Amino acid sequence: MKIVDLQVIPFQVPRRGFHHGEILPETMVTQTVTKIVTDQGAEGYYFGGRGHGDMDGMSAEQIGAMQGRIKNLVLGHDPFDREKFWHWLWVAKVDENLLSVLDMALWDLQARTFRVPVYKLLGGCRDKVKAYASTFPNMGSVEDYAEHAAACKAEGYTHYKIHPYYFWDPIKKESDPGRPSHVEQDIEVCRAVRQRVGNDMVLSFDPWGTYCTYEEAIKVGRVLQELNFYWYEHPMPEYRVSSYEKLCAELEIPILSPEVAAGSFFTRADWILRGASDMSRIDVLRGGITGCKKMAAVCEAYGVKCEIHMSGFANLQILGATSEDTCEYYERGLVAPGMDCNTPPPYLEEIGDPLDVEGYVHLPQEPGMGYKINWDYIGDNTT
Ligand SMILES: [Mg+2]
Structure with a gap:
């Protein structure tokens, strides 16, 4: 061929x-x-x-x-x-x-x-994957986050990930340039969410690299530990790897990074060796399915989690071909009150990641990536 x-x-x-x-x-x-x-x-x-x-x-x-x-x-x-x-x-x-x-x-x-399905070609390992609800940043007030976390729990999610306040001032309710960070309000959100959902929901936290000082990062990290959060994701800019080494050494909560650093699995393997990440992170736009499979193997060898970044058909196929011991969760969303992630876009007949009442998404069983494509829509709307 x-x-x-x-x-x-x-x-x-x-x-x-x-x-x-x-x-x-x-x-x-x-x-x-x-x-x-x-x-x-x-x-x-x-x-x-x-x-x-x-x-x-x-x-x-x-x-x-x-x-x-x-x-x-x-x-x-x-x-x-x-x-x-x-x-x-x-x-x-x-x-x-x-x-x-x-x-x-x-x-x-x-x-x-x-x-x-692609995951069977890779070597199938599971047909369903635990999902977490991943919020939009600046999702609303502290109370809005707490309410929403409770609603997600009621929907079946067992894990809720907070993207807190950045590029937006939650007090003045207006855009800002990303500095200073809103550490006090971020902490308030974490406390309110933990209090609302109780101790039987997994929580994690991701300020998307916007804590530009080590002091901010460690201050929030200590609170996350106290609140029994599962992971602390991408707290600081990823071009200062030694700050991550220091943070990993200082905190007990696992640091999940790098997320956006270039270099696919090469960079990420190096971070693990340097002690700069306790859990690693990659997605299919950083080396394709081939790159992610290599990364999952590196992580499995070191006994380090490889948490797949973002939603999507191909990320889900990787999860179907890996063990929960290495790649644990599927990131569903982004979610916010009133935002619908259960209706397919018009070029697809079905979404790829429906959530069940126990908080799992199931792998599509169609041959290939799992798309049910509406070619008429694409043909009618080609630019
Ligand atoms: Mg992230």
Whole structure:
């Protein structure tokens, strides 16, 4: 089998955003589907490729790179040679997310060809995964967070992750430049949520690297320990690794990082060796499914958790092919009161991650990544 074409199709979808405590009016945004075509009729697809999860379409420049340099590299080659392409693109210093999109479209293609879900092709390990509700930042007042955590618990979630206040002043209720941090209000949120949901819900906390001083990071970390939070995620900027070494040595609560550092599993393996992360973190746009599988193996060897970042079909497929002892949770959301994550976008017939009453999401059983694609919608809304 040979690759004969690689296309990126941009199309418009309605999106309802959430910003600084408010649901925004619906706007049209660009989504992309990357499509790989072979001489034997087999095809593979990947949605998104920019930003978080798989909801954000690639930019015009990124589409140009996919349909130029990357297409030229793979045309005429066997679509099952993912590992070869992965090394080629890594050596060529192609952007990690573009390398990842190619890798995932090829995993989809081979799994569709073999008529199995991607996680079964990888080696199935489980058909359902524990999920946590991951909040939008600046979700509202302290009371809003506590109420929402209780509502999530009632819905079935067993784990709630707080993104607290950043780039927004919760006192003045207006945007700010991210400095100073709102450490006192963040702590109030954590105390209120723990008090509301009790001790039988797992809680974790992620200020998204916005604590720019070690002093802020450790102050909050000590409170999280006292409140029995499970992990403390990405507290500081990730370009100061020695601050993380110090924080890991000082605190007992596991530090979960790096999240956004470039370098796929290479960087993350180094953080583990340096004692800069107690739990590691990666997602499918940082090396594709191939990169995540390598990272999960590194973590398994060291006995370190590999928590997969963000929602999406491909992240869920990784979880289906790994043990809960290594990759424990699926990040569902982002969630906020009034934000719907149970209705599929119009280009899909079904969501990939329905939540059951016990707080698990179940792996889609369709061949490939699990998409049920509405090609009519895509055709009607192509830009
Ligand atoms: Mg995070």
